[in-house]
Amino acid sequence: MLAPSSVVDALYDAVRHRIVNGELVGGEKLTEARLTGEYGVARTTAKACLERLTTAGLLRRTAHRTAVVTELGAAEVSDLYFARLAVEGAAVRRLAERRDLPATATAAQAQVVSAVDAHDFRRQAEADMAFHAALVNGAGSERLSRMHGLIMGEVHLTMGQSRAHLVPGRSAVGDEHDAILAAVLAGDAAGAVAALETHLAHAQSRVQARLARAAAQQDAQQEAQQQADPGAAN
Amino acid sequence: MLAPSSVVDALYDAVRHRIVNGELVGGEKLTEARLTGEYGVARTTAKACLERLTTAGLLRRTAHRTAVVTELGAAEVSDLYFARLAVEGAAVRRLAERRDLPATATAAQAQVVSAVDAHDFRRQAEADMAFHAALVNGAGSERLSRMHGLIMGEVHLTMGQSRAHLVPGRSAVGDEHDAILAAVLAGDAAGAVAALETHLAHAQSRVQARLARAAAQQDAQQEAQQQADPGAAN
DNA sequence: CAAGACTGATTGTTAGACAATTTGCTGCGC
DNA sequence: GCGCAGCAAATTGTCTAACAATCAGTCTTG
Numbered sequence: 001m002l003a004p005s006s007v008v009d010a011l012y013d014a015v016r017h018r019i020v021n022g023e024l025v026g027g028e029k030l031t032e033a034r035l036t037g038e039y040g041v042a043r044t045t046a047k048a049c050l051e052r053l054t055t056a057g058l059l060r061r062t063a064h065r066t067a068v069v070t071e072l073g074a075a076e077v078s079d080l081y082f083a084r085l086a087v088e089g090a091a092v093r094r095l096a097e098r099r100d101l102p103a104t105a106t107a108a109q110a111q112v113v114s115a116v117d118a119h120d121f122r123r124q125a126e127a128d129m130a131f132h133a134a135l136v137n138g139a140g141s142e143r144l145s146r147m148h149g150l151i152m153g154e155v156h157l158t159m160g161q162s163r164a165h166l167v168p169g170r171s172a173v174g175d176e177h178d179a180i181l182a183a184v185l186a187g188d189a190a191g192a193v194a195a196l197e198t199h200l201a202h203a204q205s206r207v208q209a210r211l212a213r214a215a216a217q218q219d220a221q222q223e224a225q226q227q228a229d230p231g232a233a234n
Numbered sequence: 235m236l237a238p239s240s241v242v243d244a245l246y247d248a249v250r251h252r253i254v255n256g257e258l259v260g261g262e263k264l265t266e267a268r269l270t271g272e273y274g275v276a277r278t279t280a281k282a283c284l285e286r287l288t289t290a291g292l293l294r295r296t297a298h299r300t301a302v303v304t305e306l307g308a309a310e311v312s313d314l315y316f317a318r319l320a321v322e323g324a325a326v327r328r329l330a331e332r333r334d335l336p337a338t339a340t341a342a343q344a345q346v347v348s349a350v351d352a353h354d355f356r357r358q359a360e361a362d363m364a365f366h367a368a369l370v371n372g373a374g375s376e377r378l379s380r381m382h383g384l385i386m387g388e389v390h391l392t393m394g395q396s397r398a399h400l401v402p403g404r405s406a407v408g409d410e411h412d413a414i415l416a417a418v419l420a421g422d423a424a425g426a427v428a429a430l431e432t433h434l435a436h437a438q439s440r441v442q443a444r445l446a447r448a449a450a451q452q453d454a455q456q457e458a459q460q461q462a463d464p465g466a467a468n
Numbered sequence: 469c470a471a472g473a474c475t476g477a478t479t480g481t482t483a484g485a486c487a488a489t490t491t492g493c494t495g496c497g498c
Numbered sequence: 499g500c501g502c503a504g505c506a507a508a509t510t511g512t513c514t515a516a517c518a519a520t521c522a523g524t525c526t527t528g
């Protein structure tokens with residue numbers, strides 16, 4: 001893993017990690033001056049970095065307004081997974097048609113299983129991302145990979161938010177990944193896509209459930225606060 | 235159509251138009267200094283613009299090297315259409331499942347037909363882009379639209395190169411568009427996707443044929459030159 | 469004739485400046 | 499007390515100028 005030669009690249013990676021690791025929480029503001037101060041770079045560089053993070057979906061920004069760390073709502077998560085299925089589905093279909101099982105995918109899958117066994121959520125998330133990226137890259141379409149990269153930043157975001165999530169069953173994730181790989185290997189395009197679809201549906205429902213819990217918790221907090229200080233009600 | 239409020243936006247649009255209209259030909263170099271001089275903007279602005287054009291696929295650039303206008307080869311066109319089918323296919327499938335015919339799509343289709351009748355190739359290309367964009371946007375997925383935008387720049391490129399192309403049959407394009415819309419309206423998801431697939435396949439084969447002709451022509455030119463000056467070979 | 473050094477062009481990054489815009493606050497009138 | 503105009507601070511958008519790093523071609527030299 002070589003260090004990025006460009007300052008903008010390095011800064012991008014640094015901030016990206018802080019975001020997906022939850023160090024920079026959703027809704028937090030990120031001014032150009034802040035990056036300038038924290039990393040000792042020129043404002044021009046900071047601006048370029050923010051622009052990239054914005055196109056990657058990790059930040060939201062409109063003209064003349066400060067960039068804020070993306071906070072995905074239920075509808076947006078749903079949209080994200082729809083787009084994800086479109087891209088990964090195309091990749092998996094092609095892989096199955098060619099009976100081409102990318103070595104990187106099986107390697108990543110092994111990492112997932114190992115991380116699950118070790119209860120290492122961070123590593124599991126990374127390996128899961130690597131697995132899906134391997135499927136798409138394995139399809140050998142530069143543009144499909146680019147499109148995938150465009151949305152995987154946001155996907156990573158939903159995983160960062162789930163650091164403390166419960167492990168589903170024993171390891172539904174591992175089994176579902178295996179099902180996809182098996183169908184690909186069998187040359188069963190429709191089956192592979194179907195397996196991918198159910199896998200993504202499960203993943204999404206976990207995210208949505210956690211989102212709903214978080215929203216309920218926040219509501220409860222607000223209510224409690226309101227009861228303690230009724231005058232401050234909107 | 236409001237003028238872009240940002241200088242970078244305006245510059246981006248201006249250069250983009252010059253590229254897709256063939257004024258800036260494939261392989262041509264675009265330095266930051268050149269934009270600075272031609273448009274009277276700061277180099278910072280020019281650089282930001284070039285970066286955007288690069289992510290849109292209209293330019294190619296590697297670190298420390300001058301950006302050049304993208305020139306698509308046969309393999310890249312094939313890849314482009316594969317990615318395109320993945321995105322537009324997902325959109326059309328969703329539209330059919332909802333039996334949702336976007337008004338913008340039918341409007342764009344009318345424009346296509348009218349442009350075909352008028353033999354106005356430029357307008358036909360624009361309307362065709364608008365039609366496909368309307369299908370995707372009609373699906374209502376922000377991320378799918380973003381991904382589509384990521385590759386439509388390159389698609390536009392292939393159309394700009396075909397300014398002088400022959401009209402296929404009478405208007406296969408119009409009929410194929412109609413077939414897609416009909417299937418969507420009938421709620422026939424599989425049929426709509428299939429219609430889209432054949433449409434895109436035809437479109438691609440036209441582009442590839444033109445590409446092959448151009449390559450053959452270039453070879454012939456090279457050969458003639460070589461015969462006139464044999465010593466300069468290789 | 470080939471390998472290496474030099475030169476010009478180009479990009480990457482920084483610093484500082486100013487205009488335009490947004491935002492939060494202040495104070496005014498009601 | 500409340501809404502609203504306006505002001506001040508913060509922030510972004512763009513520009514100018516400069517220097518270092520890198521690349522492409524040329525030129526020298528053995």
